[in-house]
Amino acid sequence: MTDVFSREESLGYQVNHLARLLAQGLATRIAPYGVVPGQFAQLLALFEQDGLTQRELCDRVQIEQATMAKTLQRMQRDGLVNCVPDPDDRRRIRVHLTDQARAVEHDLIAAARSVNASATAGLTDAETANYLKLTARLIHNLEAGAEGGDRP
Amino acid sequence: MTDVFSREESLGYQVNHLARLLAQGLATRIAPYGVVPGQFAQLLALFEQDGLTQRELCDRVQIEQATMAKTLQRMQRDGLVNCVPDPDDRRRIRVHLTDQARAVEHDLIAAARSVNASATAGLTDAETANYLKLTARLIHNLEAGAEGGDRP
DNA sequence: TTGCATTCCATAGCTTGCTATGTAAAACTC
DNA sequence: GAGTTTTACATAGCAAGCTATGGAATGCAA
Numbered sequence: 001m002t003d004v005f006s007r008e009e010s011l012g013y014q015v016n017h018l019a020r021l022l023a024q025g026l027a028t029r030i031a032p033y034g035v036v037p038g039q040f041a042q043l044l045a046l047f048e049q050d051g052l053t054q055r056e057l058c059d060r061v062q063i064e065q066a067t068m069a070k071t072l073q074r075m076q077r078d079g080l081v082n083c084v085p086d087p088d089d090r091r092r093i094r095v096h097l098t099d100q101a102r103a104v105e106h107d108l109i110a111a112a113r114s115v116n117a118s119a120t121a122g123l124t125d126a127e128t129a130n131y132l133k134l135t136a137r138l139i140h141n142l143e144a145g146a147e148g149g150d151r152p
Numbered sequence: 153m154t155d156v157f158s159r160e161e162s163l164g165y166q167v168n169h170l171a172r173l174l175a176q177g178l179a180t181r182i183a184p185y186g187v188v189p190g191q192f193a194q195l196l197a198l199f200e201q202d203g204l205t206q207r208e209l210c211d212r213v214q215i216e217q218a219t220m221a222k223t224l225q226r227m228q229r230d231g232l233v234n235c236v237p238d239p240d241d242r243r244r245i246r247v248h249l250t251d252q253a254r255a256v257e258h259d260l261i262a263a264a265r266s267v268n269a270s271a272t273a274g275l276t277d278a279e280t281a282n283y284l285k286l287t288a289r290l291i292h293n294l295e296a297g298a299e300g301g302d303r304p
Numbered sequence: 305t306t307g308c309a310t311t312c313c314a315t316a317g318c319t320t321g322c323t324a325t326g327t328a329a330a331a332c333t334c
Numbered sequence: 335g336a337g338t339t340t341t342a343c344a345t346a347g348c349a350a351g352c353t354a355t356g357g358a359a360t361g362c363a364a
Contacts, residue, residue: 112164138271
């Protein structure tokens with residue numbers, strides 16, 4: 001109806017803003033460990049299961065393969081991972097954590113918890129859980145809408 | 153307690169993922185109008201008030217000045233704005249919308265509404281409003297925590 | 305008025321996301 | 335088994351975010 005559309009009520013703008021603030025908060029906390037935010041999800045995935053291929057990492061972290069390739073190069077440069085070719089399938093590379101990365105696992109997780117806690121300060125656990133659930137639902141909506149074309 | 157910390161329950165990861173999906177959804181919808189997501193908030197601010205200075209735009213859109221400078225260069229290149237020096241204070245530049253930008257205002261707002269609607273499909277208006285309110289609260293928490301140091 | 309401080313903008317260099325392409329290995333078809 | 339298709343990774347180029355730094359204009363103070 002009215003064509004007023006302020007940034008304040010725009011989901012996209014607000015979520016983008018929140019994402020940047022969370023990334024900055026994480027950045028300051030993990031900088032002492034030689035890790036940057038764009039490497040964080042990859043490290044979490046490898047903490048869960050070491051030796052994933054690049055493609056498996058892409059699928060779990062949900063970023064494009066080209067982005068992953070460059071990120072892995074930086075992580076290798078920074079001494080966090082080693083990328084070794086898979087002898088069984090020479091197209092693949094397998095990504096292994098270094099001792100340096102394993103040594104800071106607990107600190108990194110503590111840093112992430114700290115950022116999340118400072119963002120959700122004043123919220124009840126139920127509210128926080130509900131926020132996460134709704135976020136997952138929005139993600140699911142957008143992912144579903146992207147694949148099958150647009151209109152039913 | 154337990155040191156399990158999955159991406160699925162990590163606020164930062166989820167919000168980042170959602171922000172990327174929203175940006176992609178917006179990108180496909182506004183590409184026909186020669187606009188990209190990083191220009192969107194600036195255009196909204198200028199639709200509200202034309203002729204803002206670069207600094208005023210930074211304050212409203214909440215991005216750093218250096219980022220704004222490069223974005224404005226692209227927007228000028230793309231014919232969306234004109235940047236003219238302020239005669240009263242020659243340090244400042246004032247940013248004015250072009251006719252081309254004004255011509256697509258309604259289409260851009262419709263595109264943003266479309267993305268937001270497809271993200272919040274299946275949610276009641278109350279749920280959507282609550283989600284926005286919580287998002288604003290998290291933003292406020294992080295902004296408040298950033299300025300005054302860390303611990304009280 | 306002279307000099308210092310502040311404010312505004314531009315630039316450089318980095319990260320992290322994207323799309324589009326190219327190449328090499330594996331898998332499948334005939 | 336030769337040819338085609340598919341898969342996995344690398345590379346190039348762009349956008350958009352950040353910090354750090356520098357220069358020019360303005361403002362303030364002595």
